[in-house]
Amino acid sequence: MKALVLEKYNELIYKDVPDPVIKNNEVLVKVMACGICGSDVHGLDGSTGRRIPPMIMGHEASGIIVSTGSDVIGWKAGDRVTFDSTVYPLDDWFTLEGLYNLSDNREVLGVSPGSYKRDGAFAEFISIPQHILYKIPVNVTFEQAAMVEAVAVALHSINISGLRTGDSCVVVGAGMIGIFILKLLKISGASKIILIDNNPKRLEIANKVGADFTYLSTTDNLQEKISSLTNRRGADICFEAVGKSESVEIAIDTTRKGGKTILIGNISTMIDFPLQKVVTRELKVLGSCAIRGEYETVLNLLETGKISVDDQISVVAPLSEGATWFGKLYKKEDDLNKVILVP
Numbered sequence: 001m002k003a004l005v006l007e008k009y010n011e012l013i014y015k016d017v018p019d020p021v022i023k024n025n026e027v028l029v030k031v032m033a034c035g036i037c038g039s040d041v042h043g044l045d046g047s048t049g050r051r052i053p054p055m056i057m058g059h060e061a062s063g064i065i066v067s068t069g070s071d072v073i074g075w076k077a078g079d080r081v082t083f084d085s086t087v088y089p090l091d092d093w094f095t096l097e098g099l100y101n102l103s104d105n106r107e108v109l110g111v112s113p114g115s116y117k118r119d120g121a122f123a124e125f126i127s128i129p130q131h132i133l134y135k136i137p138v139n140v141t142f143e144q145a146a147m148v149e150a151v152a153v154a155l156h157s158i159n160i161s162g163l164r165t166g167d168s169c170v171v172v173g174a175g176m177i178g179i180f181i182l183k184l185l186k187i188s189g190a191s192k193i194i195l196i197d198n199n200p201k202r203l204e205i206a207n208k209v210g211a212d213f214t215y216l217s218t219t220d221n222l223q224e225k226i227s228s229l230t231n232r233r234g235a236d237i238c239f240e241a242v243g244k245s246e247s248v249e250i251a252i253d254t255t256r257k258g259g260k261t262i263l264i265g266n267i268s269t270m271i272d273f274p275l276q277k278v279v280t281r282e283l284k285v286l287g288s289c290a291i292r293g294e295y296e297t298v299l300n301l302l303e304t305g306k307i308s309v310d311d312q313i314s315v316v317a318p319l320s321e322g323a324t325w326f327g328k329l330y331k332k333e334d335d336l337n338k339v340i341l342v343p
């Protein structure tokens with residue numbers, strides 16, 4: 001089969017590779033669409049340490065089942081499917097506790113951190129365990145289904161936040177995950193929703209999709225402005241979708257006393273942390289990792305039209321041109337959001 005292979009850092013090659021061999025509990029999926037995630041772009045130069053070449057990246061995907069292993073039940077050739085990005089063991093303690101995204105032995109599609117290597121979906125075919133499969137509704141396209149992973153990451157952060165009807169919320173970072181958090185907050189009962197970013201064009205998008213207020217991160221007296229919108233308290237919940245020292249501090253500064261700051265972004269491995277602000281204001285700081293069962297909900301939201309993803313898809317391009325589009329994303333050209341590659 002053809003695949004886009006990270007041969008070495010900063011070198012993607014479209015080439016022939018062996019077809020996957022499925023296990024008894026797996027299905028072979030013909031990939032119909034696979035999105036380039038920001039983590040793939042950061043993995044291109046080796047800066048994250050989680051994509052050690054040679055390997056096939058890609059974990060935001062959808063396709064059609066071609067064949068099934070002998071132990072597979074309930075799935076057949078021809079089924080349109082998407083799948084979780086996390087491959088988790090069913091007998092792990094964390095899985096049994098309902099925390100499969102924290103499983104000790106989980107693997108992520110298209111990731112190779114040194115302890116394991118799991119080739120991903122920038123290829124014509126991929127093998128997938130049956131327990132992470134989800135059927136795509138008939139009115140949802142393959143390209144839309146390839147966006148489910150990103151929406152599910154956003155939804156997971158809201159689910160663990162304990163959001164209550166009427167809560168005021170700040171979202172720091174108006175990239176794709178931040179925009180999906182905004183969209184989901186609007187249908188989840190939040191009252192005021194405030195977006196903060198350092199890019200005016202991203203804030204324009206946030207305004208178009210329904211943010212109540214938007215601010216540049218460089219705005220003078222930003223904390224005071226947020227306070228004035230939230231009964232002089234600050235936001236009940238703040239979602240940080242960047243992962244840098246500066247953005248985390250903004251998130252903490254704009255969270256009310258006793259409120260919650262949810263950390264989703266993880267560009268940085270280490271950050272400066274305003275410990276005294278957290279301690280003296282008794283904030284609850286929660287990390288949000290990947291996905292934990294949100295795929296079905298997101299597919300239902302797409303099926304019923306309660307959330308849209310098309311406005312976040314910038315380009316649909318052939319997998320053979322993948323290296324070119326990776327380069328554009330890496331150089332931050334053309335204000336691209338999601339690029340989806342199709343074999």
